[in-house]
Amino acid sequence: MQIRPFTVDDCLPAIAFWQGMAGITxxxxxxxxxxxxxxxxxxxxxxxxxxxxxxxxxxxxxxxGRAGSLHHLAVDPAWRRRGLGRQLVETCLAALQQAGIPRCNLFVYSDNETGNRFWLEQGWDDPSSWKVLQKRLLQSTG
Ligand SMILES: CC(C)(COP(=O)(O)OP(=O)(O)OC[C@H]1O[C@@H](n2cnc3c(N)ncnc32)[C@H](O)[C@@H]1OP(=O)(O)O)[C@@H](O)C(=O)NCCC(=O)NCCS
Incomplete structure (x- = not known):
């Protein structure tokens, strides 16, 4: 097993990997x-x-330049609970720290039980005093 930077050549296979996976939209x-x-x-x-x-x-x-963001973290079901999700996140956070970025944000659906347990276990805050607001700028094509 190897963890390496995601390149442009990975886009198509990664989209296929994510498609239909619970917790990923x-x-x-x-x-x-x-x-x-x-x-x-x-x-x-x-x-x-x-x-x-x-x-x-x-x-x-x-x-x-101010904050990092993580999207679409996913591990093949056959490879879960072996620390791979944690390693992928740690690799990203180390690269952000190296770039001098002091914090990182992510979205997780409230009803994604596995995702929420994973992030809280990794020490991510769920500050109930915050809300995420979003405005759509382009009509969705999907
Ligand atoms: C969330 C996800 C990426 C975790 O990947 P993973 O490789 O299984 O995670 P790890 O093995 O690194 O887990 C690290 C810790 O997180 C917690 N954790 C992970 N999965 C968990 C689960 N299903 N239930 C409870 N705790 C869990 C545990 O504390 C675990 O440590 P432990 O196995 O020593 O108890 C994976 O379950 C996944 O791909 N889910 C579907 C996509 C998704 O929902 N992604 C999140 C989008 S925000």
Missing amino acids: LNESDTPAAMAAFLQRNPGLSQIACVDGRIIGAVLCGHN
């Missing part, structure tokens, strides 16, 4: 072109875990 930012643009804006931050060239884990990571 793909949207208009998950076309190969949009994902390639995200990777180019955030070189070396997103990570892939693979075995014999096959993806068994993936996470997108970026930052805006």
